[in-house]
Amino acid sequence: MPKLEDKMIEIKESKKISKRIHTLREKVLRAKPSVCTERAKFYTSVYKEHEDKPVIIRRAFALQKTLKEMTIFIDDGELIVGNHSSQLRAAPIFPEYAVDWLPEEMDDLDKRPGDAFFITEQHKQELLEIADWWKGKVLYDKGRALMTQELRDIHDTAIIKATGNLTSGDAHIAVDFIKILETGLSGYLEEIKSYAGEVKGYNQEGIRKAQFYDALTIGIQSMSAFIKRYADQAKYLAKQEQDPGRTRELETIADNCTHISEKPPVNFHQALQLTFFIQLVLQIESNGHSVSLGRMDQYLYPFYKQDILTGNITDDQAVELFENTWIKLLSINKIRPWAHTRFSAGGPLYQNVTIGGQTTEGMDAVNDLSYLILDSVGNMKLTQPNLSVRFHKNISDAFLMRCLKVITKGFGMPAFNNDEIVIPELIKLGVEKEDAYNYSAIGCIEIAVPGKWGYRCTGMSFLNLMRVFLAALYDGLDTRSGKTFHKGIGHFNNFNSYEDLFKAWKHQIKYYTRKTVEIDTAVDTALEENVPDILCSAFVDSCIERGKTIKEGGSKYDFISGLQVGIANLGNSLAAIKKLVFEEEKLSKEDLLEAIENDFTGEKAERIQQMLLNFAPKYGNDNDYVDQLLVDAYMEFINELRHYHTTRHGKGPIGCQYYAGTSSISANVPSGSVVPATPDGRKAFTPVAEGSSPTSGTDTKGPTAVFKSVSKLPTDRIMGGVLLNQKLSPASIRNDSDKKKLISIIRTFFADLKGWHIQYNIVSRETLLAAQEDPEKYRDLIVRVAGYSAFFTTLSPDTQNDIIARTEHFL
């Protein structure tokens, strides 16, 4: 085997973009997002027609009808085919999840401050009729109905948010691509048949299983038929085509589709095409996001290697196929109610591709395909896929250097996850070694074992930590809603010491932790009963064997996390109060509360705000005082969480536990918008801090200090992800020496400090300001928002300003 260093020279950088790819890229970038009603119509008619059938069968028929009748097309020049809806970047509607928002928001879809969608009058009419039929029957209503009044109130005052899960469903999953490419769709049919043959129909379980297997069979067969439609279409187009070169391409597409509609792929092109079809149908079946592609450089490698050895393909061709696939991923689009869109700005689908990492034997897994994927993603500079690199301590500098080359293009990719923390911690949780070494990133920064893990390794409810903190100050009163959900142990004005404050925090956070689980349980129950996924279950181990959907307990592993928002603000608030009120007595309790209530306006309150901002230590500066207070407070949440299980507990999967998570995407902006002023000096309703990153502008000691602070968090218990976003100015990584130094601190952060994740935004402030002024010119400007990248100009002004405000580190 050649040494890695040699390999990098071998894999020369692929910088040229073919004309075909250039045209396809332009086309998808120019396509205006719109709304497609086809899926909604098919699903509605099937649901109406089969009202007597179990939900899983109804869903199988609905999927069947959609795959059979939806508009399909093959665009000029494309080599990878498959479309999500009737037009490029049109979002299908998933009425079975939620409909109330449709009539409410329909007229304003094209006027949204971010993520606007174009919709015709005719489509509006169609959707109104559809929405009318679905009223009261959808996931959103059923989920809310399962909540107690108390939970609904907590949810509606936004202390805990789970709207996204109720309007968009689950996903956050990667399926078993290794098996899919090995057995092909026919392999699945055989497997389903053999398990179905063993079902005993005399008990309830048997009846359910039989229905499940029927649904799976319909699902897989429909998918085969769907792929065959593309074969026919390609054949048809080939006949019309004048250009002999394109005719040959279309014939290849037809052959590929015919073959993989049933049989396992025999070459790289077919393997990639089948991978994309799987991704596509999962995106048609479910309204969720973060449907991820797993370790593409690993499972595609055998196909690539064989094609290279036989001279069937060149590296340039492989890169072109990848580029085409990335464009296809971007063509997939989904629409969210505004309430949810605010939490994940930029309309991302977080289709993650993971490269690098280690083999199950612990060897460096970086291969030629890792380089090709990296380069092709760098060439495309699109928001999809979301590219993650698995770091481990023996990863080569050569590969990291190449990663930095792509990072310096300034579109936020790739991000890094860290084997050195993830693998040992997964093993401790009970994940088998072989599986642990095969983990991949899901969505943005969270992790799971592809094809073996249930939904939502992260992304359940959002818990607004600062609202809980304020309730701790006011004896349980939520000042925003005027409600006391959980009576406290006293009012801040009567606390005698920091210990009293901490006790009050503990009292409240325990309660709200329990409430997040209760809300999740209601949501999960509704998801299980109303929108079971058929194909997604088929492709996840061990659903077929157990005869269960993923939600019923079909997956091998099941660990999930919610998201806690406002991490840095929590630490900074605790430190400010401890130091200024209790230790130095520079500030009285009454004055502090008064200043907060006045949102720091008026000279007295303003003076207090300046004191809070400038005379108390801030998280992100490697200051043990504040960092430790944060850890202690967060641990109260984490320890409480240990007492709870998911709805799958006892039904088969390993785990069924919760852990903490901070990959709160762009939720820091809307989460902040419902939080009054806080004792860290933050003004009311402004964004809270993002993920585990320090509060904007307070990390004045540079990136190493940020790394140190972040690494003090109990990362081993935050397996839902510790998101760290750093912004660098382009001037700070001009030459190779700068890049080497950046690699060196990344190594220290990961190998020594056991950090979880890091991603870089390398865009100058000037560029961002210019793009705000002149969005037309900058329509392809991408920024890292949180765990993912988004087109800057599609973001709302609030989110844009938040990104501009984040500290820019000059190296």
Next chain:
Amino acid sequence: MIFNIQRYSIHDGEGIRTIVFFKGCPLRCKWCSNPESQTYGLSLMYDHRICKNFGDCIQKGKPAIKFTNEGLSIDRANIKNKEEFRDICLSKALTVIGEDLSAVELLKEIEKDKLFYQQSGGGVTLSGGEPLSQNGSVTYFLDELKKNKIHTSVETTLHVTWNQIKRCLGRIDCFLVDLKHTEKSKFRDYTEGDLELVMTNLKKLNELREHIIIRIPVIPGFNHTLEEMKGIINLSASLQSVDEIHFIPYHTLGSEKYKMLGMDYPYSNHKAISDTELTPYLEFAKLKGLNAKIGG
């Protein structure tokens, strides 16, 4: 006395470094971009842009501090105890520059990035001002760093007595020597210093085979001509202990600080030098067998 500790510096020597800036400098270079580093005692810095007009400083400092139409006016000469103002301003618009930290306190701060030094081959750089012109505590501090196996660099003008250098020998892994000019009179006109002193010290260091890197501030109107640069480069190349040379282009980032310190900036009319203007110097230095870089 320290005026700043900067972590994660990557342009001042090998690897990732923490720079400790010492306050006080024997020279007064006309272009100096760190005016707060020049005096040995405390300085008062005032940034009107973040001033909230709370007036606490006036309470404390009247009549030397007062409001005028153009913001705060500070008669620094008539403020005896600047220390009293350290925590007076809540918005930190008025700050006291300079702090006496013990070697132990300094070390604690420096050790925080030890893992990063190890991974990158970095360490600590003493800068200023002129770190070697501090009192004997610098020697003790350097000793502590060496005890903790931390790589040490010192950025120096060499405009100090030989004794001030001698007491630090053996504790400095790398000297980053500012070589500004080869002409005595020009040096005096622009820095108020004596080039002879610098040259004698440099030659001694060279004879002792200390590790020396020459850093040339490239300053418009002072040494920014090929002829003058050739002089400095030739001299550097003639020293056996020197194989590396850095060109530091003049920038204007310091000009705002002069205002904040109530000082006049003699170089306020000059423009920054771009990297491309340095190409001929780089080429000449390479021709002379030196490893030449822009920045560090």
